[in-house]
Amino acid sequence: MKLADSEIAAASIRMEKRLKGSARATNARYVRATGKVVVTLNNGLDLSFPSKFAQGLKGAKAADLSIIELTPSGLGLHWPKLDADLYLPALMEGIFGSKTWMARELGRAGGQEISTEKQAAARANGKMGGRPRKAAAA
Numbered sequence: 001m002k003l004a005d006s007e008i009a010a011a012s013i014r015m016e017k018r019l020k021g022s023a024r025a026t027n028a029r030y031v032r033a034t035g036k037v038v039v040t041l042n043n044g045l046d047l048s049f050p051s052k053f054a055q056g057l058k059g060a061k062a063a064d065l066s067i068i069e070l071t072p073s074g075l076g077l078h079w080p081k082l083d084a085d086l087y088l089p090a091l092m093e094g095i096f097g098s099k100t101w102m103a104r105e106l107g108r109a110g111g112q113e114i115s116t117e118k119q120a121a122a123r124a125n126g127k128m129g130g131r132p133r134k135a136a137a138a
Contacts, residue, residue, distance in 0.1 A: 015073070024074025025088055030065040037065070039088065042074065047091065055097025056084025 027040040030051065037057070038048040051057040051065055057079065064081040071078065077086045086096070125131070
């Protein structure tokens with residue numbers, strides 16, 4: 001597929017407009033003592049989050065987390081040793097990974113939650129014989 005010069009110029013103008021008023025990363029670092037990634041934005045604000053909250057960073061070694069590259073636009077963070085990427089506008093909205101990954105993490109957290117309602121449901125289920133057994137494969 002070949003792009004015309006006019007298409008490239010139009011895309012460049014759209015990108016300039018998008019970047020003009022948006023926050024962009026100027027620096028990113030991993031703070032070993034807190035386990036957080038700190039991103040400095042061009043508006044003077046710092047955004048920080050625990051590395052374990054982000055897709056591709058959970059369980060990574062500090063040496064791998066400490067090498068962070070910024071995309072030229074300042075909208076992306078890249079960890080080359082982990083082959084992990086995060087999008088700054090998504091991070092600012094509290095999105096730390098793909099929809100599938102976020103759903104899995106949310107489900108995992110919900111499954112570990114303890115509540116009186118969950119305990120009562122488990123007791124009621126136990127009185128009825130518990131979970132049905134899986135049928136054996138034929």
